[in-house]
Amino acid sequence: MFELVAGKVKEGMKDAGASSGDLWKVPIDEIHIIDGFNVRAENAEQREHIEFLTASIVANGFYQNRPLAGYVALKDGKNIVCLTDGHCRLEAAREAIKQGAEITALPVVISPKGTSVEDLTVGLVTNNTGKPLSQYEIGVVCKRLVDFGWDEKQIGQRLGMPTAKVSGLLELAGDPAAVRKLVSSGVVSASQAIETLKKNPETAVEKLEAGAAKAKAAGKKKATKKHIDEKPTYRAVCKALVEWDDSDRSEAGWKKVVKMAHAACGS
Numbered sequence: 001m002f003e004l005v006a007g008k009v010k011e012g013m014k015d016a017g018a019s020s021g022d023l024w025k026v027p028i029d030e031i032h033i034i035d036g037f038n039v040r041a042e043n044a045e046q047r048e049h050i051e052f053l054t055a056s057i058v059a060n061g062f063y064q065n066r067p068l069a070g071y072v073a074l075k076d077g078k079n080i081v082c083l084t085d086g087h088c089r090l091e092a093a094r095e096a097i098k099q100g101a102e103i104t105a106l107p108v109v110i111s112p113k114g115t116s117v118e119d120l121t122v123g124l125v126t127n128n129t130g131k132p133l134s135q136y137e138i139g140v141v142c143k144r145l146v147d148f149g150w151d152e153k154q155i156g157q158r159l160g161m162p163t164a165k166v167s168g169l170l171e172l173a174g175d176p177a178a179v180r181k182l183v184s185s186g187v188v189s190a191s192q193a194i195e196t197l198k199k200n201p202e203t204a205v206e207k208l209e210a211g212a213a214k215a216k217a218a219g220k221k222k223a224t225k226k227h228i229d230e231k232p233t234y235r236a237v238c239k240a241l242v243e244w245d246d247s248d249r250s251e252a253g254w255k256k257v258v259k260m261a262h263a264a265c266g267s
Contacts, residue, residue: 002034002035002036002037002117003117004034004071004073004082004117004120005073005074005075006072006073006074006113006115007072007073007074007075007079007080008072008074008079009072009079009110011079012072012079012080012081013026013072013081015078015079015080016030016080016081017030018030018081018105018108019105023064023067023107023108023109024070024081024107024108024109024110025105025106025107025108026070026081026105026106026107026108027104027105028090028093028094028097028103028104028105028106030080030081031068031070031081031082031083031090031106031108032080032081032082032083033082033083033087033090034082034083034084037084037120038087038124039124039133039137039140039141039144040087040088040133040137041134041136041137041184041185041186043184043185043186044185044186044221045186046088049088049131050088050091050092050095053088053089053092054092054095054096054099056092057092057093057096057101057103058096058099058100058101061101061103062089062093062096062103062106062107064107066086066089066107066129066130067086067106067107067108067109068083068085068086068089068090068106068107068108068109069083069084069085069086069108069109069110069111069123069127070082070083070084070108070109070110070111071084071110071111071115071120072110072111081108081110084111084120084123084124085123085124085127085128085129086129086130088130088131089130090106093106117148118145118148118150121141121144121145121148122141122145122158122159124141125138125141125159126158126159126160134186134190135169135172135183135189135190135191136172136180136183136184136190138159138169139169139170139172139173139190140173141159142155142159142166142169142170142173143170143173143174145158146170152166152167152170168194169190171194171197172190172193172194172197175193175197176205178205178208178209179193179197179204179205179208182208182209182212186221186222187212187215187216187221187222187223188208188211188212188222188223188228189222192208192223192224192225192228193208195225196208196228207228208223208228210228211223211224211227211228212227214227215227
């Protein structure tokens, strides 16, 4: 778990070479990323969002009325500006510079005195001014707050959501890695994963992976309830049986055929 030691804002801005007006104008190379703080999942949807922001910045510049949020922390005896909100916009700005955008500094609003790591973590959800976090990403925030010693009711109150929803997101955060990977990659929705896991935890991973494969074969980016709950047809069972007889005469292969047959019959 990362730790932050509060630094002195004015000294931090001076050390970073920042200028002030209505906002602090911080040199882009002096805006530091806190290792492990950002909960954004790296997937195709996220990359598309960054590319969209980059194109906007190249065409229109960085909107000064959409400042980043930061926290001045003391590290190795130096006050530095750490980013707490606006990771996508910072990444897009850096990419825009590579494409020729003339950007040297970005507007940053600094957290007031007394702001804690817990406050900053809650802010990942409540202070987000850009692309909303996915349900999976909010689940990561909930898990982090549990690690801080918060209970589900307290988390719900601070994030503005029912305790039952917090509980469901926490269950997802603790589910098998295969399920979390499907959700974080955007192939399966968090709600669909939670529903499938509740129905039958033992077969959930298999059903979700099979549903994702069906969706991909159909040219869809995300598996829906139809893909996941669809029962195998009589034809599919016969095909699996033939394949088992021809090549896979293992116990595992036979069990797969039997499972498909039961599902097709609704038993």
